[in-house]
Amino acid sequence: MLLLKMLLNKLSGISGGGGGGLGGAMRLMVRHFSRARAENLRKINPRLPPQEVKSIAQSVYQVIKDKGAVSISNAWNHVQEAGIDSLSSKTHMKLMLKWMRGRKMLKQFCHLVGSNKKFLLTTLPEDPQISAAYLQAKLETQKKPASRIRRRKKRKA
The missing domain is CATH 1.10.10.10 (Winged helix-like DNA-binding domain superfamily/Winged helix DNA-binding domain)
Known part of the structure; x- marks a missing residue:
């Protein structure tokens, strides 16, 4: 009910904040409906x-x-x-x-x-610290092969 009141105030321009009422209302709706529903x-x-x-x-x-x-x-x-x-x-x-x-x-x-x-x-992972350390180690091993650059040997003239 409160959300509906705020939405109507934003659309009608009574919010008192100045600026575009429709953009703020849209942001408010997006923020409200993007939340995950809690398990009952x-x-x-x-x-x-x-x-x-x-x-x-x-x-x-x-x-x-x-x-x-x-x-x-x-x-x-x-x-x-x-x-x-x-x-x-x-x-x-x-x-x-x-x-x-x-x-x-x-x-x-x-x-x-x-x-x-x-x-x-x-x-679900039991210990988040262990799983985070595992992911970090996995990312580091994935980065190493891509960062190898072969350098040419300089010839003495």
């Missing part, structure tokens, strides 16, 4: 006691961490192989995965294969 964790109900939810989440996290980036159907196969009996169905596992994504335990990303989309699940 209250609506995600894992249907289990909290202790059991925590143990299931830890075991599913470990399975995904060991196997790397996996699709949801592959995750279900790996969970069945691991013997996690608390998950009653694939739908229940999907609900748990959504809960884990909301808790920032997992990350889901899209991998395009031709015209098909494939959604993969991965674990």
Whole structure:
């Protein structure tokens, strides 16, 4: 409601700031709508006691961490192989995965294969300092081959 009021004031020129009202309103709208929507964790109900939810989440996290980036159907196969009996169905596992994504335990990303989309699940890096150091080392190794310049030997006359 407040946003709508500010927007109307900007468009009508009552803002009192002078200058173009339409440009400021456009910037305000862009800034408002570019924010990421927060996950609504209250609506995600894992249907289990909290202790059991925590143990299931830890075991599913470990399975995904060991196997790397996996699709949801592959995750279900790996969970069945691991013997996690608390998950009653694939739908229940999907609900748990959504809960884990909301808790920032997992990350889901899209991998395009031709015209098909494939959604993969991965674990987030546990220690940001280690992952930052790894990325820095990787960047340094990538820069070295490109910076090599062969110098010609000078001949004595």
